[in-house]
Amino acid sequence: MKTRRTRKTRRMAQPALLAAALVSIVGGVAQAHDDLAPAIEQAADPAATARGPGRWRVSVGGRSSLYRSAGYDAFSSDDAFGQFSATATATVLAGARLSTAVGALWEDGASSSTARGAESSLSLGRLGVVLEERFAPRPWAYAFVRVAPAWLRGKASIDDTAIAAPLETTFSTLGVDGSVGVAGRVNPGRGKVGVWIMGDGGYGWARAQPMALSPALPSADRDKAGVTTLAALAPSGVFLRFSLALSY
Amino acid sequence: MRPRRFTLLVTSLALALPVAGCGDRSATWSSAPDGSKAYGLTGAVVLADPAANRVVALALDPKTGALAETSLATGHDVVTTTVGPSGGKLYVLSGGHQASLGDAQPDEAPRLTIVDGTTNPATKRDIDLSLLSDPLDGLAIDPTEHWAVLYAMQGASAAFVTNPNALVIVDLSTGAAAKPPQEVVLHSFGGHPESLIFPPLLGLPSGPTHLLVAQSDQDFTLLSLDDPTKPEITVRLADATAVTSPHPTQVVFDDGDPTQTDDARIGVSFEGLTTVMTLQLEPATDPNGYAPTINVTDVGGVPSAIAFVRTDGGLRLATLQPARASAVLVDPVTTLTSTVTLPAAYQSLSLVTSSAGTAPAGAAAGPDVALLWNANTTLGGVAFWELGEAAGQPFRSIETVGIDAVVDGVRDVPGMNSTLKVLSTQSSEFFVLDLSNRTATPLLSSLGVTLSVSPSGARVWAYEPGGLDLAATDLATGRVHTLRVDTPLSSLFEIAGPDGAPTLVVLQGQGGVGATVFGFDKLGDPDEASRRIYGAILTEGPL
Numbered sequence: 020m021k022t023r024r025t026r027k028t029r030r031m032a033q034p035a036l037l038a039a040a041l042v043s044i045v046g047g048v049a050q051a052h053d054d055l056a057p058a059i060e061q062a063a064d065p066a067a068t069a070r071g072p073g074r075w076r077v078s079v080g081g082r083s084s085l086y087r088s089a090g091y092d093a094f095s096s097d098d099a100f101g102q103f104s105a106t107a108t109a110t111v112l113a114g115a116r117l118s119t120a121v122g123a124l125w126e127d128g129a130s131s132s133t134a135r136g137a138e139s140s141l142s143l144g145r146l147g148v149v150l151e152e153r154f155a156p157r158p159w160a161y162a163f164v165r166v167a168p169a170w171l172r173g174k175a176s177i178d179d180t181a182i183a184a185p186l187e188t189t190f191s192t193l194g195v196d197g198s199v200g201v202a203g204r205v206n207p208g209r210g211k212v213g214v215w216i217m218g219d220g221g222y223g224w225a226r227a228q229p230m231a232l233s234p235a236l237p238s239a240d241r242d243k244a245g246v247t248t249l250a251a252l253a254p255s256g257v258f259l260r261f262s263l264a265l266s267y
Numbered sequence: 268m269r270p271r272r273f274t275l276l277v278t279s280l281a282l283a284l285p286v287a288g289c290g291d292r293s294a295t296w297s298s299a300p301d302g303s304k305a306y307g308l309t310g311a312v313v314l315a316d317p318a319a320n321r322v323v324a325l326a327l328d329p330k331t332g333a334l335a336e337t338s339l340a341t342g343h344d345v346v347t348t349t350v351g352p353s354g355g356k357l358y359v360l361s362g363g364h365q366a367s368l369g370d371a372q373p374d375e376a377p378r379l380t381i382v383d384g385t386t387n388p389a390t391k392r393d394i395d396l397s398l399l400s401d402p403l404d405g406l407a408i409d410p411t412e413h414w415a416v417l418y419a420m421q422g423a424s425a426a427f428v429t430n431p432n433a434l435v436i437v438d439l440s441t442g443a444a445a446k447p448p449q450e451v452v453l454h455s456f457g458g459h460p461e462s463l464i465f466p467p468l469l470g471l472p473s474g475p476t477h478l479l480v481a482q483s484d485q486d487f488t489l490l491s492l493d494d495p496t497k498p499e500i501t502v503r504l505a506d507a508t509a510v511t512s513p514h515p516t517q518v519v520f521d522d523g524d525p526t527q528t529d530d531a532r533i534g535v536s537f538e539g540l541t542t543v544m545t546l547q548l549e550p551a552t553d554p555n556g557y558a559p560t561i562n563v564t565d566v567g568g569v570p571s572a573i574a575f576v577r578t579d580g581g582l583r584l585a586t587l588q589p590a591r592a593s594a595v596l597v598d599p600v601t602t603l604t605s606t607v608t609l610p611a612a613y614q615s616l617s618l619v620t621s622s623a624g625t626a627p628a629g630a631a632a633g634p635d636v637a638l639l640w641n642a643n644t645t646l647g648g649v650a651f652w653e654l655g656e657a658a659g660q661p662f663r664s665i666e667t668v669g670i671d672a673v674v675d676g677v678r679d680v681p682g683m684n685s686t687l688k689v690l691s692t693q694s695s696e697f698f699v700l701d702l703s704n705r706t707a708t709p710l711l712s713s714l715g716v717t718l719s720v721s722p723s724g725a726r727v728w729a730y731e732p733g734g735l736d737l738a739a740t741d742l743a744t745g746r747v748h749t750l751r752v753d754t755p756l757s758s759l760f761e762i763a764g765p766d767g768a769p770t771l772v773v774l775q776g777q778g779g780v781g782a783t784v785f786g787f788d789k790l791g792d793p794d795e796a797s798r799r800i801y802g803a804i805l806t807e808g809p810l
Contacts (some may be wrong), residue, residue, distance in 0.1 A: 085290075093806050136299030136805045137779040179802040181781030183753035186802045234800050245334055245784065246799035250284040 033043060071155030072118060072202070073266025077107045080262025082126055084223060090230050090252030093134040094141035094175065102128030104260055108149055116156060122149040124167050135177035143254055145194070159204040162218070167196040171225050171254060177247075181183055186232035186247055194225030194254065196202045203263065213266040217236075220259040228252035286497050295319040300780050300805045304426045306348070307760035308356045309722065310385025311337075312772045316805055317345050320381055320569050322359065323805060324389035325772060325782065329765035334772070334784050334799065336807050337388040342378045351412045354722065355384040358415060362402030369624065377402045379415060379437060380643040387765055394437055396448055401427065403435060409477065411466040414492050415439055416463055416479060431459035434481070436495050446508040456503060458483030458512075466520040469531040471548055473556030480533075487513030487535070488711060489559075497554050502546065502561070504537070513537035521575035521582065532599055533559070534584045536573045541565050543573060545584055564602040567597040571614040576635045578654040584653075589614045589643060594652070610667055611647030613639035617677050619651075622686045622702040638702075639665075640674040640690070649674050649690065668707050670698055682724030691718055699727070699742055708745050713739075719762040723769060725791060732757055737773065739793055748792045753781045753800070780804040 082104040091098065108122030131143040147169025155161035171194050178185040200219020206212075230249040283801035298318040306313045311326040321340050328335040342361025349358050359382065363375035363660040375396035383390045396417070405418040409422040417435040438446040453460070460481040470473050477492040490499040505512040516538045523530030528550075535544040542565050568588035576585045576596075589612035596605045620635040634655030642648065648670030655664075672692035680687040690698040690707070695714040698707045712729050719728040730737040737759060738749045757776040764770045768786070771793060775781040782804060786797035 066773035087290060092296055096292060096297065098290045098292075104703055133299075134296055134501075135779050136301070136801065137803050137806070139806075165380075177803045177806065179781055181775040181777055181798050182752060182783075182802040183777045184800075184802075232803070234802055243780075243798050243800055245799040245801050247801055247807065248336075267579070 041057070050181055067200065070159050071116075071161050072120070072153050072220070073211075074095075074110045074113075075107075076102060076109075076122075076215075076264055076266045077105070077214070078122070078217060078262040078264030079103070079105045080217075082258055082260040084254075084258040085256040086252075086254060087256060088227065089250040090227070091130075091141070091254075093132075093177065093230075093249055094139050095130040095132050098256070100128060100130055100141075100254075101145065102143065102145070103128040104262060106149055106262065106264075108151060110153075111222050118153045118155070120149070120151040120153065123147070124149050124169060126169075134177055137177050137181075139175075139177045141173065141175045141252075143171065143173045146195070153156065157208065162201045163199070163223070165196070165198045165200065165219060167198075169194055169196065173228065173252075173254065174193050175230060175232060175252070182234055184234040184236050187235045188230060188232045191230040192228060194223060196223040196258070197221045198260065199260070200260070204266075208266035211265075211267055215264040215266060216262070217264055218259065218261045220257065222255075222257050224255045225253070227251040227255075292734075296802065298808075300776075303776070303780060303805065305760070305774050306350050306357050306756050307354075307762065308350065308357060308389075308743075309353075310383075310387055310763045312760045312762060312774070312782075313382055313383040313384060313391045313775075314805065315345065315348055315359070317809055320345075320361075320803075322357065322391075323807075324379075324382065324384060325804070326384075326387050326762065327764045327770055327784075332765075334782060334801050335388065336804065338807065339380075339382055339391040339443055341380045342393075343372070343375055344402070344800065346402050347406045349408060349514065351408050352410045353412055355383065356412065357384065358406060359710075360402070360406045360410055360417065361549070364402075371579050379406075379417075381439070388522075392441075394439075394448065395435070396435065398448055398450060399431065399435065403433075405463075407463040407465070408439075409492065410467070411477070413439055413477070414479075417801050418460055418481075431659075434460070434463075434479075434490075436479075436492065449495055452491065452500075453481060453488050453490070453499055454501055455483075456486055456501070458485040458620060464518055466533075467522060467799075468530045469520065469522050469548070470525065471555075471557045472528050472550035473533055480518060482515055482518060484514055487515060487518065489555075489788065491555065498634040500555060500559065502559055504535075504544070508780070513542075517573055519573055519575055519584075523582070532575065532582075533709070534573055534575060534599075534603075536570045536586070539569060541568055541570075542572060543584060543597060545588060545597070545602075547599065562599065562602050564597050564604065566597060566604060567591070567606075568593075570595075572616050574618060574637070576618065576637060576654050577620075577633070579634050583654075584618065585637065587613055587616055587639070594639075607652075608662065609639065610650060610665060611639075611642035611644060613647065613650065615639070615677075616652070619688070619702050622688075627682040636702075638677065638688070638700075640677055642673060645671050646687060647672055647674075648672065649677075649700065649707075657763070666705065668700065668705060670707050670709075672696060674698075676718075678718065678720050678727075680724045680727075680742060681722065682721055684724040687724075688743050689718060689720055689742075697727075697729070699740070699745065710740055710745075710747070719759065719761075721769065722763070724768070726761075728759055728771075730756060730759055734747060736791050741787075747790075750785065750793055750795070754782075763772075779806070 038243045076137045082102045084100045104126045108120040110120045112119040124147040126145040131140040149168045153163040172191040174189045176187045198219040198221025202217035207215040233244040311324040314323045320646040324337040343364045344362035359380040363377045366374045377399045403417040405420040407416045419431045425724035432455045433639045437448045462479040479490045481488040486503045488501045517536045519534045527787045533546040545562045546559040548557045570586035572587045586595045592612045594607045617638045619638045629659040639650040639653040642691045650667040653664045674690045678689040686703045688700040716729045759773045771785040773783045781802045784799045785793045788794040
């Protein structure tokens with residue numbers, strides 16, 4: 020009877036955890052922690068139940084985004100934009116199959132092409148917070164929903180040899196990613212250290228950035244730099260991320 | 268599901284999504300704008316961008332003062348582009364596109380795009396030419412910019428079959444009074460138009476008339492632009508029994524006495540012939556109300572240039588004969604000739620009567636003054652020919668100016684310095700000729716510099732394509748102001764800014780298209796401090 024009651028308690032705790040995770044997405048991390056007292060009281064100890072995704076997790080991989088923005092055409096011959104992606108998460112709430120993790124995300128990438136005969140390049144970095152809800156039906160696999168608000172910083176340049184200095188501009192903005200994914204453990208057994216391969220796909224949004232490039236002249240000549248305005252760049256679009264992760 | 272199968276699924280998803288979703292950008296992005304030509308208009312520099320089926324107008328933004336780009340779409344397959352005589356508009360003739368089955372690009376009729384560079388930002392309008400199934404590749408604009416005439420340039424037409432004697436007359440005016448484009452097929456005796464000439468407004472028996480002269484290799488045709496439905500008049504240059512036809516080299520016009528309607532004349536010279544032809548357009552009963560009366564005169568040598576001039580003896584057709592270092596004046600009424608010996612074998616002449624200041628202001632038009640140039644020796648320089656003394660003392664009618672160089676070009680100076688001419692030479696110098704006091708100021712330069720007189724007439728620019736240096740010579744004072752840009756320049760244009768102040772746009776075109784823009788200070792000199800550098804000009808988008 021005792022065992023049956025414990026399982027029932029866990030089943031009831033799982034929807035509560037999921038609801039708490041959704042609230043945290045909308046209301047922010049601090050509010051989620053403030054409001055989660057009842058759920059936490061019902062949850063089991065994360066260290067004891069993190070048999071699937073694990074308590075600590077780091078992952079590295081690649082992210083491929085599709086930017087259909089007209090402003091991206093000057094920097095790539097197609098709509099794809101690739102980035103290196105690194106994530107570190109910690110499980111903060113864990114049930115038998117559901118768990119909640121928070122962490123940090125860093126992604127960086129660049130694209131280069133030619134724009135009307137001039138070399139062009141765009142680099143884009145993203146530093147964000149990860150909020151992840153995981154569902155692990157098996158010890159070696161789980162699915163997850165991830166929301167990652169992030170700060171984006173970009174640099175665009177066009178090296179037009181018609182003038183003495185390359186055109187450049189930088190920008191920064193806030194954005195948010197939402198994705199769903201799956202992960203599978205690739206090292207057999209039930210050891211504490213797990214090696215995982217994971218993939219998620221979703222949509223990343225950031226506000227369109229005006230692209231006003233000007234020659235990178237020495238500071239003494241900065242006032243001589245005229246502005247060339249390209250179409251606005253919206254670093255938004257669907258993406259797929261493919262990572263290799265270690266869990267503990 | 269086993270871990271291995273799960274890994275495969277994730278990998279497949281990772282590979283499939285980017286491939287399925289990727290879209291290519293427009294091919295225009297990958298094309299270098301090497302073929303982009305630049306045209307200077309009154310208030311804008313217009314860059315033709317055929318790869319993107321557009322033109323881009325560069326002008327100063329009235330609010331910021333920065334160089335702003337305005338992209339204006341043209342039709343596909345641009346066949347010819349020309350600036351109108353007033354310098355304010357650009358005319359772009361495009362052939363369109365004939366779509367085949369499955370063609371993603373739809374059918375597009377030929378069209379004439381008119382870019383107005385007098386507005387800020389530049390604007391455009393299109394005139395549909397769907398009456399043409401194939402594009403004509405010749406475009407001529409009349410000096411009043413009321414009409415455009417399309418024709419088939421010899422040997423350059425892309426059409427499968429072309430009637431070279433078919434012309435399309437396009438009314439360029441706007442509003443309800445504008446007539447639709449009209450096709451006219453000239454009657455031919457075997458020839459085809461080689462050039463189209465727009466005479467000045469002529470007072471004909473039927474009233475003031477804008478004529479179009481279609482010059483062919485064996486005849487020329489007079490057509491009324493005011494009413495193209497009237498039958499054209501063709502003047503054959505040889506009789507029907509001749510085996511060969513003389514080839515016209517120059518056609519000139521004179522309206523005669525403004526109060527008379529029966530004395531408009533046309534003068535024609537011919538390749539390799541010592542004869543010239545004069546035609547008087549006299550009253551007639553045909554639908555045009557006039558008919559040409561022809562006189563042919565042997566002037567004793569092959570003329571290199573002809574012009575109608577007013578002498579103290581009346582109207583004459585002046586012919587230059589460099590082979591004999593002389594000029595011959597032909598009386599178009601009597602065909603009598605008189606010869607004037609010249610100090611050098613001049614090959615070109617320009618009438619400078621209005622600028623030479625021989626007649627008091629407000630007085631009736633007196634005898635002409637001609638500027639003779641392009642002699643075959645450096646000692647020739649240029650000479651003034653006073654036609655007021657041509658009949659009585661022709662030997663005293665020539666006055667040379669001490670220029671020790673072969674003058675190969677005479678540029679008019681508009682506006683404030685209209686009494687000046689800029690003379691280019693075959694040596695490393697050019698001259699500013701003052702017609703009023705008949706002096707010439709030499710300016711030394713590198714060999715092969717390109718000269719460009721500013722639209723205001725305030726200065727002449729000298730530059731060398733591919734070089735870094737450029738210089739402005741103030742035409743009023745002769746003061747030279749030299750500028751230097753950082754990368755090789757391709758061309759330069761002086762345009763009017765938003766407040767009418769001049770602005771210099773220097774284009775630099777190795778790789779992409781860049782520009783350096785200069786303003787002017789209160790003294791009228793280029794202002795280095797105002798320099799602004801712009802790059803990657805044709806990348807503004809979307810394309």
